[in-house]
Amino acid sequence: MKFYYFNSTHWDREWYQPFQEFRKYLVDTARVLLEIFERDPDYRRFTFDGQTIVLEDICEIRPDWRPKLEALIRAGKLNVGPWYVMPDEFLVSGEALIRNLLTGKKVAEEFGHAPWPVGYVCDIFGHIAQLPQILAGFRLKGSVAWRGTEDKGREHLLWWEAPDGTRLPHINLGKWCGYSEFTFDVRGNHSAEPLDEQAFKTRLREYVERDRNRWNGSFILSDGFDHACPSPDTSKMLRWIQEAYPDAGVIHTDYTELFDHEFGCAERPVIRGEQIQPACHADHNGWQISATLSSRYDVKQGNDLCQNELELLLDPAFAAFAAAGKTEQLPMLNYQWKHLLQNHAHDSICGCSIDRVHRQILSRFEEVRDIGRTLVKEIQTTDRAALLKPGVADPNRAAADGCYTLRLYNPLPFELDEIREVELVFPADTAYPKRQAEPFGYEFFNSFRLYDEQGGEIVYQLKSIRRNQTCSFHRQDARSCDLYMVAFRTRLRAAGWTTVQLRPSEDVVRSFATLAVGPTSADNGLLRLDINPDGTFDLTDRRSGRAYRRLNDYRIDREIGDGWNHVRPVGNRRIAAASRAQTALVCDGPERIQFEITRQYEVPQELEFAGTIHESYAGIRESRESATLEIVTTVTLDRNSERVGMHTVVHNNVRDYRLQLLLPTGIAGGGFAEQAFACLERPDGRTHGTLSEPWPEPEMVEKNFAGIIGKRDAAGGIAFLSRAGLHEAGFLEDENRSIAVTLLRAFRRTVQTDGETDGQLPGDREFDYALDLFPAERTFAELVRAEQKLRVDLPSYLIASELVESRPDQSFFTLSGELVYSALKPAEDGKPGSAVLRLCNPTACPVSGELGFAAPPRRIALCRLDETEIEEVSGLNLTFHPGEIRTLRLEWE
Template sequence: MAYTLHIVPHTHWDREWYQPFQRFRLRLVHLMDGLLALLAQEPTDLAFTLDGQVILLEDYLAVRPEQEEEIRTQVKAGRLLIGPWYVLPDEFLVGPEALLRNLERGARLARAFGGGMPVGYIPDPFGHIGQMPQILRGFGLRWAALRRGLDDEPAELWWEAPDGSRVLLSYLRDGYDNAARLPTEPRAFVRRLAELRDSLAPHARSSHLLLLNGTDHQEPQPELPLLIAAVQEEIPDRVLLSTLPRYFQEMEEALGDAGLAELPVVRGELRSPKRHHLLPGVLSTRIWIKQRNHALETLLTRWAEPFAAWAELLDPGGPQPVILTGNIPLPRLRHPAPLLNEAWRLLLQNHPHDSICGCSVDQVHREMVPRFDQAEQIAEEITRQSLLTVAGQIEMGDDGQRMPIVVFNPLGGPRTDAVTVAIPLVGHSRHFRVMDAQGQAVPYQVGSAVEPHPLLDMQAERQELIGAMAFVQKGRIMGLPIREVQVRREGEQATITIALLEEGLPDLEAVERGLAQVRALLADESVVQYQVIGYLAPVQEITFVARDLPGYGYATYFLVPSEEGTDEESPGLRHPPEGEEGRAIENELLRVEVEPEDGTLTVVDKRTGQVYAGLHRFVDGGDRGDSYTFCPPQEDTVVDRPAEPPEVRVLEVGPARWTLEVRQRYLLPDALE
């Protein structure tokens, strides 16, 4: 059989790996400069695939912005193939929404240059999730190509997701670099093509074979067009410079409907390491990266975005307030979607498999931290603004005597959980009860406190004070909620003391009472000097259990003053079991005790009587492998006990939460021998 050999020039681009990003970008600029010059020469069949990820264009154009139009020209001409991804991610260490945002951003950026490659190209991730065909079809991609996760399947097959979605899959059995660095001497070139054909042909269902001319950070081979033309007569097969879309199109035509229907089907996750390593050790390498990423994805998808949408619906218009200082919290920024997209962009840049897998040089992972930090700063601030906006639309019946607390549940179902809230201690007694919306008392416990923080102490004359009052808008001054206003007169001088919050809701009745007193002073010409004192109110943390919060909903609780001297600050307070104080805690379901010698935990299920001993044991063993693979030493010293008895203490005891702290000291080998 005569075959068609599709030689596809490409590069596989690890944006950061064994060198940090900026060093690899220097290589990228060199590659792109040469590639664009090559493509601009006399027209040939040469086209180049830019690894399926559009971020390479962002990185290049940040250095060579004048090349944007030339890139657009080559993309529209089909000679530079970009996308569909923004970055090539690890599929198991990022959330499903992150994969969608990745493809969505890649598609949007590719459209700006003329369109993305219609192939779900995922050559190097360490295995593949079962839903990937469904995700690709959702973006209009019906072809996919990958290297890892299969064993002896043929080169062409169907990949099916649990919902029945299918993509036509090209299995890169011999890797994404099987035709890398092809020899330039004609006879050697012919021999190499024959070797590649003979390796793939037994596993192909069609007469079309895929030869990927590229590897990690490889630049294009400019001699390929002339080399192919020179040897075509000596080769029994059809050899052409091609692209992935052209390969799929011709392969489909060659198979026809009957041939396509007979292709085997693989379903679900692709996790076989038979032909290509999956490197599963990276699932736990530098675990802090995985934890930080998960926390940020949760912050964006469960808090920042949904509550920003609700805030925009509830408060769509009106002028933005004027901010006169950077020292106060910012009111809600309208139309925050671009900022949320920026947070996603920063987070996605940490999702390439060499980044999030934690298998790169140390500098790479140090440079991931500021991306995480910046994404978190955006998401946290937009969440804060949005929650305050939503809470401000809730009818809470604040009568000045009770303070409302709004607790939100970002999950899809009901939730019961401990809530810690900072309570400003102004306008309220320091003795209070927590009540739910039905008027039932809710047990709580007291935590740490923050003392008052002075903000302002100034002397003002009458006209200055009149001008300053204009800054009081809707119970806020310069954006800060006013919780209390106290006015005191001594002869010709009056003192106005204002208690402010960093965030939260103002006490509108207290503000109006205070302003009325100030207006009365201003009308009294015998008062000639005013002292204005502003401070952040003292804060007390309390913790209580919010029960059965509705999914995607909220519940309102209230602080209600109680008589001084009553023991209402900690109703239901418990004490450690007698004789074991300091090393055991329990509730109605479980009892947890720390073993005094080795610090392990014994947990008793009080419903069944089942005892679970020896839990929470720390074990340290040696590892002479690398960031990809664990390899135990030939002779290991395993440390599974602390060097001395642990220090144990109960940090919190109360109706909402008990917290037990165990401090242990271990002696570990300093290094491998």
């Protein structure tokens, strides 16, 4: 018999109290820990919850403690990392998870030692399929989890296999109290009160007898609790355990010995892929808690927008700078990433904290976006400086002849050929040389034409004009400008700049062409759009003849849950149809048509928690007062596009409800969902069906997805692509085989409060997404590229052509084939002339791809995810195994 005793504290940086209050307790905890190490030479080790951010938070208050902490870390007595913060795995990107581990590694090394080599995810609400491969990429010995992991005969020592076949030793913590099981069941409390020896030994024997079968002679005694101080009685407890079981081995562990000693046999059970098992038996308290996917949409949206900018724009742009030897801005970029990661702690990003915490989170997102704006200006300024003729003092001055050069930057490694809206910034203090208006001059505006790099005219649609707007160019340089929003087909080279020429027009610029084929119908050559009187619409794929009917429908359930759970009250009344609908044509031209659909629902304004005349609780009912919930969706159809863009605004004046978008597909047999570095197949309905009905925690139909969810069959299919904030959806078993996407949950319950208001998400809530109708031969990599196009913003600027010296533009990097592009970033070591490229194959079949460079690297090396090199690579044609993630270091002269 062996006892592996593990002691730690689970530290949520912010949760039922804000960060600064918790930090006071963190500093107190560190003080207690240092005192224990000083007075007890037998105190072998302590683990700080798999995170390194705690070190920064402590030392910012007590910098004098840093030498003591460093000494303990170097001595192997204090384990920190491998994470910077313990994240949620479903609500942050795969790249964010890798950046989290890279940052955790860096901070641990700054404190004098490598990070703790254990993939500790003790309290995360379910786990992605690729986590074993990610942890192995950082050379971690194994993983330790509690929630969501599959029961294999209630075994606790398992192998966990990723889609690529990577197997990692895995420990399922006790299902009742997980990382606190020993704390509650044996130690008997989570305070520093003195222990009674006899009571301790009695509880220990009861624990051993109860759990003898599931631990098979190797007991894990996990002693930790949320925000708990370390026990001063650790050495005493270890002695009592040995006395109670004299023949047993008693090991004060950090799990590394357990991985080394208990996994020599490959016959242990294997769990595979994502782990989202709800609590399924009476002694299972480790609830998976899936509804955090849809809590606090504003937080999810804020995070995704920051990730989009960092991963798809800033990282690749500054990787190109680094390849050219320009690394002066990398510290700012790294700081931006680190600041974002602070919001990825699972109780932060999951939306299950108090309102003050989420307000602080939203403020951090704003700071991340502030940094992003300055770095985007750096990208524009660098390009403009390379174009300007010598001696130009004012690069933002008006063009005397009205000829401008429009520069557009595409950071993605593939060409963009699609309709985009671009804002043209004209100086307002200088009249444009050519103006036009309809007869008799009702509204004058600049008359110009656009031309591509080959001199061909680009047809554009003028969507809006905002006159005399203040625009900031550089620091104190702010000017009055007229902003013209135009839509046109952008044909942009991969990973580089493209030039469009803007010239005054002698003639009126006008087009009578339209995509409309009726008052509420349009046809773009591939798709036909027909809007129904009730505000739903039908899409017909002209290639296959398949029609998807009654899209843009919604259903509304009442909500009495909180940040963790969606709960409908007894007698829930679901609203399934709008009371009024209206359609308006808001953009009509040769390249793009847009309809604005307004749907109104008459809804009881809130739930009331009623009492009786005896001041007793009587139950929950809908209020007598009603409100009109208005949902306005702009549907965009572009010429020759197989996607329909959608922008939805929910004017949210209703409380206590869940709003879902329904997408009838007519395709039976389950569907697919994107997850970090993976494409997962899921059935219609619940995975466990009626078997899960008696479980303590109900299995939800809606489950996690990263940004793509859809259905397909031999004739093709339909995919929902999200730009930001939407991560919960499921496949219904209704006759229409609908996809249900949760847009928002409005709730008032927050942890350890009497109710708060921010979780109701009052005001206007905006959603951007697209519906992609694809043919049978479409690959998942192509869907990911479509999603990345939706997510990325394209920097642009206008400059007087007379100031510009023309030069050829090139694509820094291109990727062709079926590999999925994940990251192009500056190397972690920050060396000039180097960058890191990450690609993956999220599918179950081998795929290939080819790399291209304007200036080929002199050296390419295969790396682990932690960017340590494995071997050199020759050639630019790559083939990936199913599920494989591969990282390449690129070096130039």
